[in-house]
Amino acid sequence: MQDLLREIAEAAAAEADKGNVATYIPELAGIDTGQFGIAVATADGKLFSAGDADVPFSIQSVSKVFALALALGRVGEQIWRRVGREPSGLSFDSVLLLEREKGIPRNPFINAGALVATDTYLASSSPRAALGELLTFIRAAADDEAIHINETVALSEIATAHRNFSLAHYLASFDNLHASVDKVIGTYSHQCAVEMTCRQLAMAGRFLVDAPKMPALVSDERRRRINALMMTCGHYDGSGDFAFRVGMPGKSGVGGGILVISPSRASIAVWSPGLNPYGNSKLGTEAMQTFSHRTGWSVF
Ligand code: DON
Secondary structure, eight states: OOHHHHHHHHHHHOSSSSBBOSSGGGGGGGGTTTOOOOEEEEEEEEEEEEEEEESSSEEEEGGGHHOOOOOOOOHGGGGGTTTTOOOOOSOOTHHHHHTTTOOOOSSSSSSHHHHHHHHHHHTTHHHHHHOOOOOHHHHHHHHHHTTOOOOOHHHHHTTTTTTHHHHHHHHHHOOOSOOHHHHHHHHHHHHHHHHEEEEHHHHHHHGSOOSSTTTOOOOOOHHHHHHHHHHHTTGGGGGHHHHHHHHEEEOOOOTTTEEEEEEEEEEEEEEEOBBBSSBBBBHHHHHHHHHEEEEEEEOO
């Protein structure tokens, strides 16, 4: 495993086209696309890594996995009255279907659906308390108390969150937001600004791997369902392509991170800040394609 990860990191370093960073969150716009890290936390308790696996990055939409787990813990299956379970086939921040589908977002991994998940775990508590619970969940999953939120990134996102404010107001107009728009956007943007290294993220994803030594933070049924949603919706309109190329459930973030689960085997984190046209890590996706091909860890 160690040799394979080193080989993948070397191939990433040699790749000329590293993709482009997202520019709509100013604080993330200047990040060096030459960085690449990968880490694998295996079911037997080992942790392998290569490249820049100890460099913290903004997990952004990868946080939607933890937010969904927390929201499900709060209200259980009732959440499916407010958000669907189908891929949208549209970009992560699209407003298009919300009008036609009466304020019920297609799934919890596009921004509109993630705002509903945030509103659900926020409920009537303060953003500070809700984010405290989210961090407690992530730290328990990763077995790492050092994981934190980058306040500068959160504020940078809030200052330019015109799309997310639009989505939140749209949801509110259909009565599908309980807390105020400002509270939900504030909490959601802080959630996205959680920082982790590849090693920390691989550890944090272990609760989605069904094996005896993994942290049992959700029921077996929820774990299966979260994995199913990652497979079908985790890469937005690039979800089919990721399933085709990698064959494992994954959740990407616009910071360039991807969390990938190999059921029963491992939790994998890969990071490279340059993105492909879908807003998912370009080199991260290519690395996972190689990894899946070489290990045979596709679920298909
Ligand atoms: O809401 C946003 O736009 C960002 N905080 C997160 C978007 C994101 O990570 C999309 N993923 N590739």
